[in-house]
Amino acid sequence: MFGPETAPATALPHPRRAAAGDSFLFALARAVLLLALVSAAVFTATELLPGDAADLRASAGADEEQIRHLRQELGLDTEPWRRYLDWVSALLTGDLGTSLVNGRPVADTLAQRLPATLALVAGALAFAAPASLALAWWAGTTRRGRRISTAVLTGGAAVPMAVTAAALAALFSGALGLVPPVSLLPPGASPWHHPDLLFLPVLSMALPTAFFGASLLAGAVADTVRLPHVADARRRGVPSWQIALVDVLPFLLAPFVRVTAVVAGGLIAAAAVVETLFGYPGVGSLLVSAISSRDLPVVQATAVLAAAVVLAGLLLGDLVAALTEPARGRTA
Amino acid sequence: MIRLLVPLSLAAVAALVLGGGWLAPYDPTSTAGAPWQPPNPAHLLGTDALGRDVWSRVLAGGGRLLTVSVAAALCASALGIAGGLVAGWSGGPLARLLTACADFLLALPSLLLALVAAIALPWQTAVVVATVCGGAPLTLRVVRDAVRTIRTSGYVEAALLRGETTASVLLREVFPAMRGLVSADLGLRLVVAIQVCAALGVLGLGATPPAPDWALMLRENMTGVATNPWAVAAPAIALGATTVLFALAAQLSFHEHEDRRPNRAGQEEKPHA
Numbered sequence: 001m002f003g004p005e006t007a008p009a010t011a012l013p014h015p016r017r018a019a020a021g022d023s024f025l026f027a028l029a030r031a032v033l034l035l036a037l038v039s040a041a042v043f044t045a046t047e048l049l050p051g052d053a054a055d056l057r058a059s060a061g062a063d064e065e066q067i068r069h070l071r072q073e074l075g076l077d078t079e080p081w082r083r084y085l086d087w088v089s090a091l092l093t094g095d096l097g098t099s100l101v102n103g104r105p106v107a108d109t110l111a112q113r114l115p116a117t118l119a120l121v122a123g124a125l126a127f128a129a130p131a132s133l134a135l136a137w138w139a140g141t142t143r144r145g146r147r148i149s150t151a152v153l154t155g156g157a158a159v160p161m162a163v164t165a166a167a168l169a170a171l172f173s174g175a176l177g178l179v180p181p182v183s184l185l186p187p188g189a190s191p192w193h194h195p196d197l198l199f200l201p202v203l204s205m206a207l208p209t210a211f212f213g214a215s216l217l218a219g220a221v222a223d224t225v226r227l228p229h230v231a232d233a234r235r236r237g238v239p240s241w242q243i244a245l246v247d248v249l250p251f252l253l254a255p256f257v258r259v260t261a262v263v264a265g266g267l268i269a270a271a272a273v274v275e276t277l278f279g280y281p282g283v284g285s286l287l288v289s290a291i292s293s294r295d296l297p298v299v300q301a302t303a304v305l306a307a308a309v310v311l312a313g314l315l316l317g318d319l320v321a322a323l324t325e326p327a328r329g330r331t332a
Numbered sequence: 333m334i335r336l337l338v339p340l341s342l343a344a345v346a347a348l349v350l351g352g353g354w355l356a357p358y359d360p361t362s363t364a365g366a367p368w369q370p371p372n373p374a375h376l377l378g379t380d381a382l383g384r385d386v387w388s389r390v391l392a393g394g395g396r397l398l399t400v401s402v403a404a405a406l407c408a409s410a411l412g413i414a415g416g417l418v419a420g421w422s423g424g425p426l427a428r429l430l431t432a433c434a435d436f437l438l439a440l441p442s443l444l445l446a447l448v449a450a451i452a453l454p455w456q457t458a459v460v461v462a463t464v465c466g467g468a469p470l471t472l473r474v475v476r477d478a479v480r481t482i483r484t485s486g487y488v489e490a491a492l493l494r495g496e497t498t499a500s501v502l503l504r505e506v507f508p509a510m511r512g513l514v515s516a517d518l519g520l521r522l523v524v525a526i527q528v529c530a531a532l533g534v535l536g537l538g539a540t541p542p543a544p545d546w547a548l549m550l551r552e553n554m555t556g557v558a559t560n561p562w563a564v565a566a567p568a569i570a571l572g573a574t575t576v577l578f579a580l581a582a583q584l585s586f587h588e589h590e591d592r593r594p595n596r597a598g599q600e601e602k603p604h605a
Contacts, residue, residue, distance in 0.1 A: 174561030
């Protein structure tokens with residue numbers, strides 16, 4: 001996943017030869033199918049757990065008869081596929097169920113926590129996207145010491161995000177005492193009003209992401225600067241900033257958008273790690289705590305929502321990339 | 333120089349991780365002094381919340397994590413190689429089906445797969461499932477492309493004309509030719525497996541306390557980061573250095589494979605199609 005020289009060919013959704021509209025329909029169908037598969041996988045995983053919602057919800061002294069009654073009431077005595085369809089159709093109509101732990105509607109909890117996670121992801125992307133382009137530019141255009149720059153990108157992308165987070169916490173709040181080590185956001189408060197709480201989580205997410213994005217992009221940069229028209233412009237004596245701006249950057253736009261989409265999908269999942277580590281109340285920490293407490297409706301809704309956001313991001317990336325791709329076939 | 337250094341440091345890391353527990357000056361799971369001591373002569377890296385020796389826990393904390401990651405990476409790599417050999421060798425609808433399945437799985441982040449798997453499965457299995465789903469498709473594509481190139485090379489055609497069976501050609505001619513590529517790929521799968529392992533550990537879905545485990549230590553010691561930063565920094569450095577070392581070893585192995593490839597200049601990179 002991190003080999004810069006193999007990565008562009010392997011890890012990225014590749015440009016399709018067909019018209020942009022066709023490829024978008026294809027990508028849309030793929031995303032919908034994947035989402036259906038994810039929902040089935042999540043449902044199966046929760047089905048595999050020993051004990052069901054009735055066992056979990058029954059009061060301590062309930063006997064067999066009461067549990068059987070509760071199971072009937074909750075509709076748990078029907079076949080799994082029927083329950084799956086019921087659950088999916090409820091999801092589609094916006095009914096996400098209620099938490100087994102606190103009895104609150106899952107939709108409310110999600111709506112309350114989503115902005116916090118989006119703030120994290122947006123902040124991390126705002127830093128990581130330009131940084132990855134700059135790093136990729138450096139790695140893709142160095143002539144000498146190419147392997148060293150590749151090694152820096154590979155090594156940087158390999159560091160687990162938990163390690164970055166812990167190291168930054170040890171440095172900034174342990175050794176330097178600049179920011180609080182935990183990011184406990186008061187409930188209902190906007191994350192944007194507490195930049196000191198956002199600092200550690202955003203930086204921990206952005207750093208490894210920048211290296212990972214750069215390792216995906218470096219190949220595209222190296223390919224682009226080797227294109228004939230770039231060499232030609234150089235021979236004509238065009239200033240290098242103009243070559244970068246006019247001859248190289250437009251060709252990088254499509255891969256850049258795709259890489260940003262892939263990286264943003266990773267960030268949604270990675271938010272779970274960073275939020276849990278810093279005690280930041282977002283969707284990721286919600287998913288993790290729901291998994292630990294076996295709060296199945298919350299797990300199901302959150303996991304499917306996370307997958308939907310990831311797939312929507314990839315789809316958007318595909319669409320924008322298809323629209324911005326310079327048509328090499330047309331001009332050549 | 334580097335070619336000697338990387339295998340040596342890999343061996344050192346493996347020895348330290350597997351045998352570190354015996355070197356530990358204190359029992360990694362029992363109290364050895366007052367909690368949250370900063371580094372001092374008795375405790376090189378200080379103590380944690382329960383007064384356990386951080387240095388001892390760091391020494392003992394990599395074994396399980398690395399064992400699970402290696403197992404997961406081997407599974408992902410083996411499945412991917414098998415799929416890639418079949419897809420690259422046979423071509424046709426089977427290859428297209430395998431590639432489509434692989435493409436399909438790639439869209440989801442490994443960590444999300446691991447979290448879904450961790451709902452019902454033990455964490456070790458969840459790591460294997462996530463690494464296989466997220467990694468095997470990449471291996472498949474790399475191996476498939478390599479097999480396609482090798483398949484049309486002279487020595488493979490010669491072996492086929494000699495009347496050797498497909499299995500023996502694959503085993504004796506094709507596989508040795510992509511040894512470097514496969515080991516590089518295995519290294520990258522291992523890196524992702526360690527990342528997933530670390531994530532699950534930090535999330536509290538991995539190793540259970542009081543086991544010494546680098547990822548679990550990060551989680552446990554975050555509360556005391558202001559009093560003893562080394563309780564967090566030391567496992568972070570151990571985990572980070574191990575992962576980076578594996579990634580660099582994979583990179584080196586890939587470069588060696590590239591260097592050995594015949595008429596490299598003549599083979600332009602294929603368009604990403």
